[in-house]
Amino acid sequence: MKSSGMQIDMHGEEGVSMKRVHIGDVAAHAGVSPTTVSHALSGRRPVSEATRQRILLAVDELGYHPNLVAKSLRIQRTKSVGFLVVDISNPYYPAVVQAVHDGLADQGYVSLIGITYGEAAAEETVLREMVARNVDGIIIQPMSLTPAEIRRIVGPLPLVLISDHEGELHADRVQTNDREGIAAAVRHLNDHGIREAGFISGPEGRSPGTLRLASFRAAAHALGITVAEEWIEHVPFSRAGGLEAGRRLLALPHRPRAIMCANDIIAVGLIDAAREAGLSLPVDLAVIGFDDIDTANLITPHLTTVVNPAREVGAACARALLRRIERGPDGAYTVEALPTHLVRRDSA
């Protein structure tokens, strides 16, 4: 694994066996002090053009790249952010991740990714991990922890919550106006003469499913659509969860004409169950999802669903976090609400 047999240090290609070069090496090579190298590179203090050139040359010859860990310790900023995602196997999230990543990478930030699976314990340990690593900010969609608990863990750190808010904010927020999309969905059902509808929600507790269910109930109530208690299910946000709930619901002696799901993945499971039961959609059963994942228009029947603007959510999170990092902890917390809307396809 040796390359060329040059006799002394710091020559030739930067090979596998070379030691990492430090600012002191560059300084020595250019015949100046580390201080001057630092300033030549940062531009935070004037340096004579001649020495600047010598330094740049040395940097190049030696292949110097500053050690960001040392820099971070010194300047007390890491140019990194923690992004806690619930479940990356749900196609909704990668879209958010990508948008967050792109928005942050532009500004030189790197993303530390944590997966929480919506569990309180994981949320807490990952948050602490991020804090311990001195990230400059954190983005999280809380599924178990309350905003207050999260704020207590992260201290004064810039924090963006992907979450609807009830009561105190505790952090900047990005949220989607799920209610309007769901109201449109219920109106759509009503327009088709459907008077009885069920809902498959996510796990009980503080998941977005709970709020979506509430919105659904309210919209149905407003239109006089019946939502029997036995038509409500709580399952994990997974295809398996949707299948399981779907089986139960469809086996009911009196089952609803339509079922809305708290997300598309659950809806896919429900469609599996409908197929098992030999039902044909949307005639025997109308199904509406939530999120509009990329594949929603690939499945059969094409899924009627509420568009949850993943990329916009991610971009808004990135913007909000950068703003907070720049402005410091003292300004008032902001809330950005993104619209949702129904897209009519073939399942309802």
Added chain:
Amino acid sequence: MKSSGMQIDMHGEEGVSMKRVHIGDVAAHAGVSPTTVSHALSGRRPVSEATRQRILLAVDELGYHPNLVAKSLRIQRTKSVGFLVVDISNPYYPAVVQAVHDGLADQGYVSLIGITYGEAAAEETVLREMVARNVDGIIIQPMSLTPAEIRRIVGPLPLVLISDHEGELHADRVQTNDREGIAAAVRHLNDHGIREAGFISGPEGRSPGTLRLASFRAAAHALGITVAEEWIEHVPFSRAGGLEAGRRLLALPHRPRAIMCANDIIAVGLIDAAREAGLSLPVDLAVIGFDDIDTANLITPHLTTVVNPAREVGAACARALLRRIERGPDGAYTVEALPTHLVRRDSA
């Protein structure tokens, strides 16, 4: 934003406004030296049970969490790894990401994620970024850079390549035996009496598409199946790419009876094109994908495809990287090859 009005430092709940507590604070509080605190916490040197208890208490009371940046600078390890993913919007990758993340998080590593979009410039800058941040290792699926170029950039760092190898290894590798899955796919076509087949590959160059195309050609040749040059397309790994290539292929005066695609996303685009052209699958056209993304069995017709074991790939990468981190740079490079196989569904 102030909470309770306690008169002096380090009391009460750890609130938003509290300064971060350092090892020295704990030491003072417990009446010992920082060294002892460090050792009490790490266990790397015996500490009397009495002082240990006092320290633990102090840690608890003050809410001490060590500053990992400072620790990293000192011990020269960050317990972080860089994971460079090509395109997280392709559902194949999140599955890999998740497996990598889980395999690494278990051992206390955090993942810095970079998205390269397969571009050489992005690959290089992200790699340098990771190196500058002193990650303990890097996992990358190279799309533009050669293994040698990557090795030159990362120096002696533990490195795992998701990539088939031709010639020198330059790093530990995880690869999939695409050839066997593709051979099975071609046999499947042959069994159905198909004698003419095309292939939609990824971008020209060093993408996995190129190797898959070569395997396809070889397998077809072995069975006497015709693969005309005009039936070969190179497009981006996207649904749009598949659609575009599909339109061209299906508009040909003499088009093939079957088309295999370098990945499932392209196949989805091809199916879009087939639908546009009013063809019914698999009778008028047989389509085979590659990857078996989660949604492959959701689309209509259910996609016949080659299973690319995303989770196993991710898990293998994590294992290989951890092994290399532990064993140091000197052992021989390893190659782990994972099998692929055909799953027959409805599109071919």
Added chain:
DNA sequence: CTGAAAGCGCTAACAG
């Protein structure tokens, strides 16, 4: 325009 020295928060010799 440039350098010396201090210090970010931690760990690990080296002493006792």
Added chain:
DNA sequence: CTGTTAGCGCTTTCAG
């Protein structure tokens, strides 16, 4: 069993 000291690699006073 415990403490003192040095130093990871960088930036930034402070002093020329």
